[in-house]
Amino acid sequence: MARTPMSGTQHALRAGDYEAVIASVGATLRSLTYDGRDLVVPFEADEVRPAHRGATLAPWPNRVVDGKYAFGGVERQLALSEPARSHALHGLATWLDFEAIDKGPDHVTLAAVIPAQTAYPWRIIVTTTFSLGPDGLTQSVTARNDSESPAPWGTGPHPYLVAGAGRVDEWTLELPAELVLAVTPDRLIPTDVAAVDADEPERFDFREARLIATAEIDHAYTGLIRDADGTATVRVTDAAGHGVEMSWDAACPWVQIHTADKPDPDSSRIGLAVEPMTCAPDAFNADAYPYDAGLIVIEPEASATASWRIAAIA
Secondary structure: OOOOOOOOOEEEEEEOOEEEEEEOEOOEEEEEEEOOEEOEOOOOOOOOOOOOOOOEEEOOOOEEEOOEEEEOOEEEEOOOOEOOOOEEEOEOOOOOEOEEEEEEOOEEEEEEEEOOOOOOOOOEEEEEEEEEEOOEEEEEEEEEEOOOOOEEEOOEEOOEEOOOOOOHHHOEEEOOEEEEEEEOOOOOOEEEEEEOOOOOHHHHOOOOOEEOOOOOOEEEEEEEOOOOOOOEEEEEEOOOOOEEEEEEOOOOOEEEEEOOOOOOOOOOOOOEEEEEEOOOOOHHHHHHOOOOOOOEEEOOOOEEEEEEEEEEEO
8 A cells, every 4th residue: 555645645636737736734735837837836745744835724824922812701822833933823724634525637625623622622624625727726715613602713825826937036026905914023923004105115015016026024914905806816927927826805804925034045935925814813812903803703503714716827
């Protein structure tokens, strides 16, 4: 019997010029290409996934500050999965092994259960479908609360988009957002939202497409500018105008942008993380902030769904 790769069972999808591989651990987008061109930073099947690259984030995206939150009048303490900053990072599902419950040449549906536990005492059934078509790769995530009390919830993906050859510095970003979340410089603890052109527009304001250059970003944005259908779209392109776009609807009022600055120059700024989110960082502590953090509360036996799409710009 063949050994399962370290990133889990591999699900290869194809439709037209698009190809994708979904790894079962973390319901992870391991690779996505268009006409042979990478649209996300890939990794090998028999490799432990680098950090959260391509993972599905649930039951919260981003951070819970100090791993502490209160819900329903009870204080909880999550494991500090981001020890350098002492936060609980990107939820509880990123290392679960999802099972395929439906599969075809151009789609796969995966499911896993987040078990009730001391720090998050709700049983959540997470189902996610990846589907390839002529308009790119669409992922939808549905959570059903299989518990007897309401549960706090948030989700989002974690792809690193690739515009083309080179690195982030050489790519152009179009980011239709009017507000950016200010955070502390050391631990990225949220403070308040501000206009993107208020203090450091050269770093944060990409409403008009322009080079990313040396800007270092690891911030959440909101106040998204949407088209007539309510869709927000981030575009990343190279000097020739080729690239990749990511779009989503009102289910995600926030998006985290990260220029992937790393100490190792070989892995630094090789892709731009674009993470649509149903809620803000530290949304489990929504009452502590002067803005709408967007925390979703799922009633018993009820569900919540969000989706997003990645497509080539050719």
